[in-house]
Amino acid sequence: MRLIVAYIIGLVFGTGIAISGMANPAKVLNFFDVAGSWDPSLAFVMGGALAVAALGYRFVLRRPGPVLDTRFHLPGLKLIDARLVGGSAVFGIGWGIAGFCPGGALPALGTGRWEVFAFTAALVTGILLAHFIQSLGARRGRASA
Template sequence: MRILASYLIGLVFGVGISISGMANPAKVLNFFDLFGTWDPSLAFVMGGAVVTAFIGYRYALKRPKPILEGRFQLPTRRDLDRPLILGSATFGVGWGIAGFCPGGAIPALGTGRTEVVLFMAALLAGILTAKTLQRRRASRLAAT
């Protein structure tokens, strides 16, 4: 049942990303081009997502537990540390350069376009590099 629910949630997300145009890097890049071909529609997509999540979380968190899990898995940390800030900045810069974020690139993989495949390869390389650096940092801290 969890696999089916995950598939359906991913399908709805992918269709929504595709319909909104967020799988099109030109549309995303136009959002960042404030003094050129600025396209504000991304702000409406993000605003709609924020409102939907706000309402959805208020409703879902009133339940004692999720439908398909034993408990809610919510973040417990509230501090802003260096890895969070650097990771957010890297995400934003990458999104602005490539016109893709992971959420938009995954559905766009179905197009078979070379730039999407290259973006996903770079994303995976970045994830593996970050994990390696985190392990090295953790082992250095444990050694001291």
């Protein structure tokens, strides 16, 4: 049942990305081009998503627990540290260069365009590299203790 629900949620998300045009990197890049062919539609998509998420969180978190899990999995840290800022910067730079973010790239894989596959490969490589670097730091921390 969890896989079916995850599939439906992914289908709704991917459909929303496609309908809003966020799978088109040119549309996203035009949002960042404030001195040229600026397209504000990304701000409206983000604003709509934020409103839906805010209402959803208020409704869902009033429940005693999730329907398909034993507990809610919410972030526990509220600290703004170098990892968070650095990761956000890398995300923003990559989004500004490529015109894709992970949420828009995955549904865009269905277009078959090589640019989407190149971005997704770079995304997966970056995730694996970050995990590798993090595990090296953890090993060094254990070795010096």
